[in-house]
Amino acid sequence: MIFEMGPALLFCPGDRPDRFTKAAERADAVILDLEDAVAASAKDAARAAIAGADLDPARTIVRVNAIDEGVLAADLDAARSAGITTIMLAKTESARQLDALEGFAVVALCETAAGVVHALDVAAHPSVVALMWGAEDLVASIGGSSSRDETGAYRAVATHARSHVLLAAAACGKRAIDAIRTDIADLDGCRAEALDAAGSGFFAKAAIHPSHVAPIREAFAPSADEAAWAQRVLAAADAQPGVFSFEGRMVDEPILRHARTVRARAASSPLRTQQDTTTDVPRAPEEAS
Known part of the structure; x- marks a missing residue:
């Protein structure tokens, strides 16, 4: 898709x-x-x-x-x-x-x-x-x-x-x-x-x-630090269901959902840093802007 x-x-x-x-x-x-x-x-x-x-x-x-x-x-x-x-x-x-x-x-x-x-x-x-x-x-x-x-x-x-x-x-x-x-x-x-x-x-x-x-x-x-944090907090959640304190921060279900989003993005969108330097500029559509 x-x-x-x-x-x-x-x-x-x-x-x-x-x-x-x-x-x-x-x-x-x-x-x-x-x-x-x-x-x-x-x-x-x-x-x-x-x-x-x-x-x-x-x-x-x-x-x-x-x-x-x-x-x-x-x-x-x-x-x-x-x-x-x-x-x-x-x-x-x-x-x-x-x-x-x-x-x-x-x-x-x-x-x-x-x-x-x-x-x-x-x-x-x-x-x-x-x-x-x-x-x-x-x-x-x-x-x-x-x-x-x-x-x-x-x-x-x-x-x-x-x-x-x-x-x-x-x-x-x-x-x-x-x-x-x-x-x-x-x-x-x-x-x-x-x-x-x-x-x-x-x-x-x-x-x-x-x-x-x-x-x-x-x-x-996600940055490497963000991806690593997501993995750590989700692993901690597996061991202690419900609200808990993790690395000085209160963690509940909304925070875990944020972490799952970060983990999913890290898995599906690896960081790609190559910069396109083409000067062949396409005509810009006036819509979708």
């Missing part, structure tokens, strides 16, 4: 088949984009490229256009032709929209006011495996001009949407994906956002450039 592969999901324009394999090799999963990363005049070419893609379906998502664009059938046909079964629906706004995606596992992208407000209903839909949020389209949908303030921090409405989408996904037992960072050169900012995402409960973070893959992986992989 997509989300067992690792936390770094890399967008790739659907009309750049020369980058498909490269993107898949550099990230834990690739998102082939048919929406904003592709000009209207290139949509058909992008569908043809995706239909002929030779990628691992377990590590590939196709982002399809919003329902009201009227091209969903063509987008889905392209994914089916490539054997891809996981779809990201741009601008998801209601659970009812998801009925048109029967047969696909769906990542619902909540990036408008309606999408965020209805995130709980969307997450409850049986086809949905994950929610993702996006800041720029959200702010645009409510008449704003920027998702961040003069310090570079998200505005309150964006942080509210981020938290709401995360909680809606968790309430329905689904995964949550953190939005991209649009500043490609700011690797420290990407790492800081990914650290917060991992600590808050997101299972992955999306990226629009391969240079962000390493900071995301590093952020989601």
Whole structure:
């Protein structure tokens, strides 16, 4: 399954088949984009490229256009032709929209006011495996001009949407994906956002450039000290059930659940530190940001 592969999901324009394999090799999963990363005049070419893609379906998502664009059938046909079964629906706004995606596992992208407000209903839909949020389209949908303030921090409405989408996904037992960072050169900012995402409960973070893959992986992989602590405290819990004191700290079930999460991440996401230095910058999609 997509989300067992690792936390770094890399967008790739659907009309750049020369980058498909490269993107898949550099990230834990690739998102082939048919929406904003592709000009209207290139949509058909992008569908043809995706239909002929030779990628691992377990590590590939196709982002399809919003329902009201009227091209969903063509987008889905392209994914089916490539054997891809996981779809990201741009601008998801209601659970009812998801009925048109029967047969696909769906990542619902909540990036408008309606999408965020209805995130709980969307997450409850049986086809949905994950929610993702996006800041720029959200702010645009409510008449704003920027998702961040003069310090570079998200505005309150964006942080509210981020938290709401995360909680809606968790309430329905689904995964949550953190939005991209649009500043490609700011690797420290990407790492800081990914650290917060991992600590808050997101299972992955999306990226629009391969240079962000390493900071995301590093952020989601527990440090050696964190992994060792998790192993120690869980071993101690086996010997003394119930609340107990461990290394000067009170330990109860919530703390043990934190430790199990750390242990699981340490097992499934080994620290990968190689830094991609490519200067071939893909066109950044305006969504999912």
